[in-house]
Amino acid sequence: MQGQNQQQAYDRGITIFSPDGRLYQVEYAREAVKRGTASIGVRTSDGVVLVVDKRIRSPLLEGTSVEKLHKVDNHVGIASAGHVADARQLIDYARRQAQVERLRYGEPIGVEPLTKMVVDNIQQYTQVGGARPFGVALIIGGVEDGEPRLYETDPSGTPYEWKALAVGGNRNDIEDYLKEQYTEEMDLDAGVGLALSALHSVNEGGLQAEGLGVATVDVETEQYRELPVEEVRDHLTEHDLLAEENDESDDPDEE
Amino acid sequence: MQGQNQQQAYDRGITIFSPDGRLYQVEYAREAVKRGTASIGVRTSDGVVLVVDKRIRSPLLEGTSVEKLHKVDNHVGIASAGHVADARQLIDYARRQAQVERLRYGEPIGVEPLTKMVVDNIQQYTQVGGARPFGVALIIGGVEDGEPRLYETDPSGTPYEWKALAVGGNRNDIEDYLKEQYTEEMDLDAGVGLALSALHSVNEGGLQAEGLGVATVDVETEQYRELPVEEVRDHLTEHDLLAEENDESDDPDEE
Amino acid sequence: MQGQNQQQAYDRGITIFSPDGRLYQVEYAREAVKRGTASIGVRTSDGVVLVVDKRIRSPLLEGTSVEKLHKVDNHVGIASAGHVADARQLIDYARRQAQVERLRYGEPIGVEPLTKMVVDNIQQYTQVGGARPFGVALIIGGVEDGEPRLYETDPSGTPYEWKALAVGGNRNDIEDYLKEQYTEEMDLDAGVGLALSALHSVNEGGLQAEGLGVATVDVETEQYRELPVEEVRDHLTEHDLLAEENDESDDPDEE
Amino acid sequence: MQGQNQQQAYDRGITIFSPDGRLYQVEYAREAVKRGTASIGVRTSDGVVLVVDKRIRSPLLEGTSVEKLHKVDNHVGIASAGHVADARQLIDYARRQAQVERLRYGEPIGVEPLTKMVVDNIQQYTQVGGARPFGVALIIGGVEDGEPRLYETDPSGTPYEWKALAVGGNRNDIEDYLKEQYTEEMDLDAGVGLALSALHSVNEGGLQAEGLGVATVDVETEQYRELPVEEVRDHLTEHDLLAEENDESDDPDEE
Amino acid sequence: MQGQNQQQAYDRGITIFSPDGRLYQVEYAREAVKRGTASIGVRTSDGVVLVVDKRIRSPLLEGTSVEKLHKVDNHVGIASAGHVADARQLIDYARRQAQVERLRYGEPIGVEPLTKMVVDNIQQYTQVGGARPFGVALIIGGVEDGEPRLYETDPSGTPYEWKALAVGGNRNDIEDYLKEQYTEEMDLDAGVGLALSALHSVNEGGLQAEGLGVATVDVETEQYRELPVEEVRDHLTEHDLLAEENDESDDPDEE
Amino acid sequence: MQGQNQQQAYDRGITIFSPDGRLYQVEYAREAVKRGTASIGVRTSDGVVLVVDKRIRSPLLEGTSVEKLHKVDNHVGIASAGHVADARQLIDYARRQAQVERLRYGEPIGVEPLTKMVVDNIQQYTQVGGARPFGVALIIGGVEDGEPRLYETDPSGTPYEWKALAVGGNRNDIEDYLKEQYTEEMDLDAGVGLALSALHSVNEGGLQAEGLGVATVDVETEQYRELPVEEVRDHLTEHDLLAEENDESDDPDEE
Amino acid sequence: MQGQNQQQAYDRGITIFSPDGRLYQVEYAREAVKRGTASIGVRTSDGVVLVVDKRIRSPLLEGTSVEKLHKVDNHVGIASAGHVADARQLIDYARRQAQVERLRYGEPIGVEPLTKMVVDNIQQYTQVGGARPFGVALIIGGVEDGEPRLYETDPSGTPYEWKALAVGGNRNDIEDYLKEQYTEEMDLDAGVGLALSALHSVNEGGLQAEGLGVATVDVETEQYRELPVEEVRDHLTEHDLLAEENDESDDPDEE
Numbered sequence A, B, C, D, E, F, G: 001m002q003g004q005n006q007q008q009a010y011d012r013g014i015t016i017f018s019p020d021g022r023l024y025q026v027e028y029a030r031e032a033v034k035r036g037t038a039s040i041g042v043r044t045s046d047g048v049v050l051v052v053d054k055r056i057r058s059p060l061l062e063g064t065s066v067e068k069l070h071k072v073d074n075h076v077g078i079a080s081a082g083h084v085a086d087a088r089q090l091i092d093y094a095r096r097q098a099q100v101e102r103l104r105y106g107e108p109i110g111v112e113p114l115t116k117m118v119v120d121n122i123q124q125y126t127q128v129g130g131a132r133p134f135g136v137a138l139i140i141g142g143v144e145d146g147e148p149r150l151y152e153t154d155p156s157g158t159p160y161e162w163k164a165l166a167v168g169g170n171r172n173d174i175e176d177y178l179k180e181q182y183t184e185e186m187d188l189d190a191g192v193g194l195a196l197s198a199l200h201s202v203n204e205g206g207l208q209a210e211g212l213g214v215a216t217v218d219v220e221t222e223q224y225r226e227l228p229v230e231e232v233r234d235h236l237t238e239h240d241l242l243a244e245e246n247d248e249s250d251d252p253d254e255e
Helices: A004-009 A025-037 A083-105 A111-127 A172-179 A188-200 A229-238 B004-009 B024-035 B085-106 B111-127 B171-181 B189-198 B229-238 C003-008 C024-035 C084-105 C111-127 C171-181 C187-201 C229-236 D002-007 D026-034 D083-103 D110-125 D171-182 D188-200 D227-238 E002-008 E025-037 E084-105 E110-128 E171-181 E188-198 E229-240 F005-009 F024-035 F084-105 F111-127 F173-182 F188-200 F229-238 G004-009 G024-035 G084-104 G111-127 G170-182 G186-202 G227-237
Strands: A039-044 A045-054 A069-072 A076-081 A136-144 A147-153 A160-163 A165-169 A212-218 A224-227 B039-045 B047-055 B068-071 B078-084 B136-142 B147-153 B160-161 B165-166 B212-218 B225-226 C039-044 C047-053 C068-072 C077-083 C136-144 C145-151 C159-161 C166-167 C212-220 C224-226 D039-045 D049-053 D069-073 D076-082 D136-143 D147-153 D159-161 D164-167 D212-218 D222-227 E038-043 E047-053 E069-073 E076-082 E134-142 E146-152 E159-161 E164-167 E212-218 E225-226 F037-042 F048-051 F067-074 F078-083 F138-143 F147-153 F160-161 F163-168 F212-218 F224-226 G039-044 G047-053 G069-073 G077-084 G135-144 G146-154 G159-160 G166-167 G211-219 G225-228
Touching: A004 C003, A004 C077, A004 D159, A025 A076, A025 A136, A039 A172, A039 A188, A045 A076, A045 A136, A045 D083, A069 A083, A069 A212, A076 A083, A076 A165, A076 A212, A076 D147, A076 G004, A083 A136, A083 A172, A111 A136, A111 A160, A136 A165, A136 A212, A165 A172, A165 A188, A188 A212, A188 A229, A188 F084, A188 F173, A212 A229, A212 E171, A224 B165, A229 C003, B024 B136, B024 E110, B039 B078, B039 B085, B039 B147, B039 B171, B039 D212, B047 B078, B047 B136, B047 B147, B047 B189, B047 E229, B068 B085, B068 B212, B068 B225, B078 B165, B078 B212, B078 C003, B085 B111, B085 B136, B111 B136, B111 B147, B111 B160, B111 B165, B111 C084, B147 B165, B147 D136, B165 B171, B165 B189, B171 B189, B189 B229, B189 G047, B212 E110, B229 C068, B229 C229, C024 C077, C024 C136, C039 C136, C039 C145, C039 C171, C039 C187, C039 D039, C047 C077, C047 C136, C047 C145, C047 C187, C047 F224, C047 G004, C068 C084, C068 C136, C068 C212, C068 E038, C077 C084, C077 C166, C077 C212, C084 C111, C084 C136, C084 F160, C111 C136, C111 D083, C111 E134, C136 C166, C136 C212, C159 F005, C159 G159, C166 C187, C166 D164, C166 E134, C171 D159, C187 C212, C187 C229, C229 E038, C229 E110, D002 E084, D026 D076, D026 D083, D026 D136, D039 D076, D039 D147, D039 D171, D039 D188, D049 D076, D049 D136, D049 D188, D049 E164, D069 D083, D069 D136, D069 D212, D069 D222, D076 D083, D076 D164, D076 F078, D083 D110, D083 G024, D110 D147, D110 E084, D136 D164, D136 D212, D147 D164, D164 D171, D164 D188, D164 E069, D164 F067, D164 G111, D171 D188, D171 D212, D171 G004, D188 D227, D212 D227, E025 E076, E025 E134, E038 E134, E038 E146, E038 E188, E047 E076, E047 E134, E047 E146, E047 E188, E069 E084, E069 E225, E076 E084, E076 E164, E076 E212, E084 E110, E084 E134, E084 F111, E110 E159, E110 G084, E134 E164, E134 E212, E134 F048, E134 F160, E134 F188, E134 G024, E146 E164, E164 E171, E164 E188, E164 G211, E171 E225, E188 E212, E188 E229, E188 F188, E212 E229, F005 F147, F024 F138, F037 F138, F037 F147, F037 F173, F037 F188, F048 F078, F048 F138, F048 F147, F048 F160, F048 F188, F048 G084, F067 F084, F067 F138, F078 F084, F078 F163, F078 F212, F084 F138, F084 G111, F111 F147, F111 F160, F138 F160, F138 F163, F147 G166, F163 F173, F163 F188, F173 F188, F188 F212, F212 F229, G024 G077, G039 G077, G039 G135, G039 G146, G039 G170, G039 G186, G047 G077, G069 G084, G069 G135, G069 G211, G069 G225, G077 G166, G077 G211, G084 G111, G084 G146, G111 G135, G111 G146, G111 G159, G135 G166, G135 G211, G146 G166, G166 G170, G166 G186, G170 G186, G186 G211, G186 G227
Parallel strands: none
Antiparallel strands: A039 A045, A039 A165, A045 A212, A069 A076, A076 A136, A136 A147, A147 A160, A212 A224, B039 B047, B039 B165, B047 B212, B068 B078, B078 B136, B136 B147, B147 B160, B212 B225, C039 C047, C039 C166, C047 C212, C068 C077, C077 C136, C136 C145, C145 C159, C212 C224, D039 D049, D039 D164, D049 D212, D069 D076, D076 D136, D136 D147, D147 D159, D212 D222, E038 E047, E038 E164, E047 E212, E069 E076, E076 E134, E134 E146, E146 E159, E212 E225, F037 F048, F037 F163, F048 F212, F067 F078, F078 F138, F138 F147, F147 F160, F212 F224, G039 G047, G039 G166, G047 G211, G069 G077, G077 G135, G135 G146, G146 G159, G211 G225
16 A cells, blocks of 8 residues: 555654554564574463474584573463564563562462563664564463463564464464364364474475474463473474475574 | 645654644554554443454464454543554553553542543644654543443644544444434443444445454443443344455555 | 755754754644644733634533633633643743742742743744644633733744734635734723634624533632633623534544 | 746755755744834944834734834844744843843843844754744844944854844835935934834825834943834824824734 | 766764765865955964954944954964854863963963864864864964964865964965065064055055054063054054955855 | 665664664775685684685785784684784773783683673674774684684674684685585694695685694693794695795785 | 765764765775875884874974874884874873873883774764764884883774874875885894885975974883984985975865
8 A cells, every 4th residue: 555665754863653543663673583494383281382493503503502482481482484583682671570570479470460561661662762573472481380381572573462463474274274273172282283393384494403493381380491302303203294494594583 | 625735745753844834644544544444433322332343364373362342441442543563552652641540549530631641642743753653543431430431532742522432444324324323312232223224224235243353331330341242143143134254455554 | 935855854853944044843843733623812992812613522521521611720711722732841831930930939920921932932933943843723812911802822932922822724705704803902802702703704604502611810809710601691692693504623632 | 937837846844954054944944024014223323223023913902012023132132033932032031131131230131232142042953953043133222331232143053243223124115215315423312213204104095003113222321212103103294204093914823 | 077966975973984984064164264364374474463354244342342353371472364253162272271281280371272172172173073174264363482483274174384474365365465575574564564564465455553453462561462552553554465445245244 | 685876875974783683894894804815713622723814916915914813821822814904902801801801811812701791892882972883893813711612703793612613705605615624623733734625625726834834722831823934835735725825915905 | 995975974963884884984084094195104123113293384384283193201202194183082081091000000002002092082973963073093112011002992992903004195105115115133223214115105396304203112221212303304315315395285174
């Protein structure tokens, strides 16, 4: 509905409204998220699952250094998609908030309050001048009051709670897969399988364990746990998702 | 009266006047409100009713996390329409003002004073440089001195008091419905029915309880109360407003 | 004398001079005043009269919440025209100045000193960068040293003292009516009648009591007093100014 | 020498030099001065005379509220031309300087030092960014060390001392008249006559006492004194300068 | 070498480099200097001479108020050319530096150190944003350690020491005259004669004592001294430089 | 995918998103890195190797002053590519962080924590206005907990861990060479040979010891060590990589 | 490679990257350096030589006031080329750093540490907004630990160490001459001869002692010493480099 020339007029300087009420800088930040590879979250009856597609660009690159999966506190993890350096800032912010909560009240921070602190921080960068929005979406998963919780933050600073979701590239296709296959009764193992299968559905050549990150927070232990590569490979084998070789991305900033 | 090219000249940098005396950034923020789904408020003889259309985009999304209905204090609730992340800032602001009032004077804040604090905050973002206006409209409803009160704030920072109103998408059509059907003597139950019927009048396919939020503040208890989904469904059934499936929105920021 | 293209050059960023020595942002703010409905002030031998046209947009809107008439102190009232949210800021400023005066000197503030404090505040927004001018004109009326006083502030920050005046839409036509009919000897009742008649002269369909605000400050009591709607209706009936139905405005910001 | 398009390039944002070494914003501020009605100063052997043309726009406007003649201290007055709201700021600044001088040294401030404080303040607004120049010229007249002194400040911040001068509209024509008629030996009464005659020379329809302001500071009393309207009328009658009716100005900001 | 359109690109906002390494705002400030009338400095064996062309615009203007010649300390004077209001700021700065030196060390400030403090101040306005350069050149003359010294500051903030120089309008022609006639052995009287003759060489109609300012600092007394108008007239008569009438300038800012 | 004209729109003022979600200023900073000569890092079983191409522009230039190889702490070195002056700032920042760690905890800083401090610093310059990104990439190599570690920082502020990598000019060709030849089992000497051979593969004329910098950190001593020029020449001779003469770069800023 | 129109896009406001990774403002500052006359540095076995071309514009100008050669500390001198007023700031900065070193550690500052402090200062002006880069290059020469050292700083903030170099106009031609003639074994006298001969090679009309500045720092005394004009003339005579008359520069800012 808006031509190219007009769009240019609304994305200079601070983030302002276009005549049809949109914040272009925020929408462009969403494009930065889409340029990254997908991250997936699944909430199951006994915990949450986070799966990230790291898409290792080179055999010389250490896959562990591709930061898409982050432990934020014992009971909370975050999977990100989009601009890596921006994600680092938000993860650091989330960690500090969790620490402050423990120091101040001696209790683990709730997943919902943590999400809301993060989105309020994100919103500031979309309204006050002198900075650009964060080009990243986060999946915040953890256990709060014995219940698994799964949240999304987007570049506008809006929080959403999900049963299962994807952020980053191919989001729509992956969510279609999740909608068809998801049931609330599945256990953690089934959740890992669902997330991997959903990711596989948009990767024609199959998946490699080294190019993936998988983490869980189960309601029993309330502990964030990243699965070792062998375990990931077992899951892939079990669901017949293993591939030979991974494609290389052309866009180094967005993961 | 103003062409496209000219409008572009007035919405860069800070919010300034156009030759015909309009503040375009404020008007564009109003467009952001229109992009959101509707929220409705009705003042009845024994309390106020707030109804919001949450329009759940996906069955995997937790409807409870779509923030359009907010308890601000025991006796005050707010329904929002427009940019969700902006609404969060204003709700937080309103809550802090209500807390300060209780701490300082030991009394619940009045609905009118609360509204005026909020609009003064909004106005600052339309006059001083370095930020954009809030892209959100609020319906502030509650009980003050035993009387039900219902206010609106818009992106310019103007307060209005209403007997019944709608903000967000289809505002005009819903208000036409309200004008025809509203009577001051209706009780709270009738008010809920009117609000749901008005919303139904612009949703061809009917309504779903899960996609709605309904809250009341009655003059007896002076307590904000969100209706459980079953009660909402009962109301829908009673007025024959129930639908099969809800449409999905294309614009995730505005609710 | 100046074409469209040239004007655009002078209204970006801060308020600066055009080649012919005009401040366009200030002139555009005057246009914002003209977009509002009229407010009228009349100084009579025994007090001042303020009349405002609230033009209620909807039967569901509470007319009392349309803020055009404001008590600033016991002995001073202000009628505004233009951008409502801006008017609120100036009214608040005026109230604080009046309070400070009472606290510091134990005396009511003079109408002239109060006016000058307000215009100095307005002027700052026309010279220093980072903000826009106020899009509002005020009529400040009250009693000072036993004498009725009636002042105007405009968006440039210039103060004027008047015998009778109008601000907002149809200003020129209303002032023509006032010039013909005004006499300094008229009493307060005659002043109310003159103001209402002047307003009627530009409203073809006649006036409605609910859509008007009328206030007086008389030299005897030195008390600001808003007339109840019945009294307003009596005045309208007496002068044969009553109408059936009020038009709706299209521009919600400016009243 | 410079076309329209080029001029536009030099008057945005802060005040900067054009290729031919001019400060356009300052020159445009001079245009704002020319848009105002004239003010005249005459230095005589026994005091200074200030005459201002208030040009009352409407019979309903109180002429006394048109601020062009200002008492700054017992022994100093200022006549202004141009943007009224800007003049108010400089007058306030001058008054504060005069008060500080009295408080600090127990002595009346000299006319020349006062002028230099004012022009230094004006200059800052022409060099440092974030503000526009003052659109006003002042005539500062008073007695210093028993001698009458008459100064001008212009929007660039340059001070001049004069025997007789005009600022504002028709400056050149009035100064031509003054050059022909001025003699240093004239007394205060003759000075008032000269100033009024000079103003009359550019007002075809003659002058009205109500539309004028006349003040003197004589070397005997060292007191600023505004002449009552009857005295002004006597002067006009004496010099055969009286008119019937005054024209209305179209430009409310500049007096 | 650079066309008009291109130049415009380099003189907005802060002072920045053009592709060929020039600072246009500084060069335009030099044009402001050229718009002023000339000032001349001559260093002789027994002191320095400063001569300024005040070019009185009107017989009603007090020549003494045209500020081009300034005493900065007992032993230092400054002659300026260009934007008068800017010169005032630099003169004030120089005076404060001289006072500080006396207060701190009980000694008169050297002419060279003073010059360098002034140029460092000037340079800041050419490198840091938010302000424009000073549109003025100064000739700083005085006695330091018993030796006459004569310096120039220009709008870039570069200091030069001269035997004889001119700044302002007709600089090149006057310097050509000085180059031909100057000898280092001339005494103060001869220096005054040379400076006046040089100024006369570019004023076809001859010079008037009232329109000139002449000052000396001799190495004996180390005292700045402005010559009374009679003495200036004697010098003019002696060298046959007297004229009838002085031209009027069209550009009031630059002297 | 984006034309020239459109790109221009996104690289003014602060770093903002383009419609397809890219940060052009960051991508242009990457071009600045590519303009520099290559730097190479290789991780071997017993330490890390850093090799830099200094490309001495002139025989008169001291090769040692071309700063591409930096000791940051006893156990950490950094090789840079891109804008030299920017690299200096980041190196200084890294050194200060390492010192603080030693002072505070009495322990050497880890290579990974150090890298993350550096990238967080880099990220700030890509999000907050008023500055540009750093035009430099770093290879950070060292020993942490007895293990060799090799990291990269890029202008977006993203950290990567590598087995072997190149930054700067010809990065892709050099990495292709590394991918073919690298084995994890190689020792430090083999690592130096690989890095030099990889650099040789993109330098047709061969290499000169004087134009290179080579440093190692071995896991035994945990000491950063720059190889003297003779040792470098020995390595070149051993692998038959020696050349006659080095090309001169045209771009002095980027090394 | 870049057309005129495109370049304009990258040199407004702050210093930012162009699409090909260049900082235009820095490159334009280099042009400012080229507009100045040349300065030359030569490092010999027993000290460093600095030679500057002052190009006296007028016989009335005192050559000693043309600031291109600066003593920074007993053992360090700086020769500059480019924008004189900018050079003054950097020289002052270098002097303060040298003083601080002496006060804090009682030792002379090293030439290399001093250079690095200066370039770090320069770099700040190329990355942080609100200022422009320095339009000047410096040759910093001195003795450190008994060794002669010769450094260059350029407008990007990059440091280089040289055996012999030139900055400013004709840099390339002079460096070609130096490359051919320089040997590391030459003594200080031969170094002065080489520098003067190199300067002569680009000045067709020969050199004049008055238009030159020559300074040395020898390793014996470790003292900066400016050669008196007679000594310079002796050197010129010895190498047959003397000329009749010096050309005048057209660009007063750059020396």
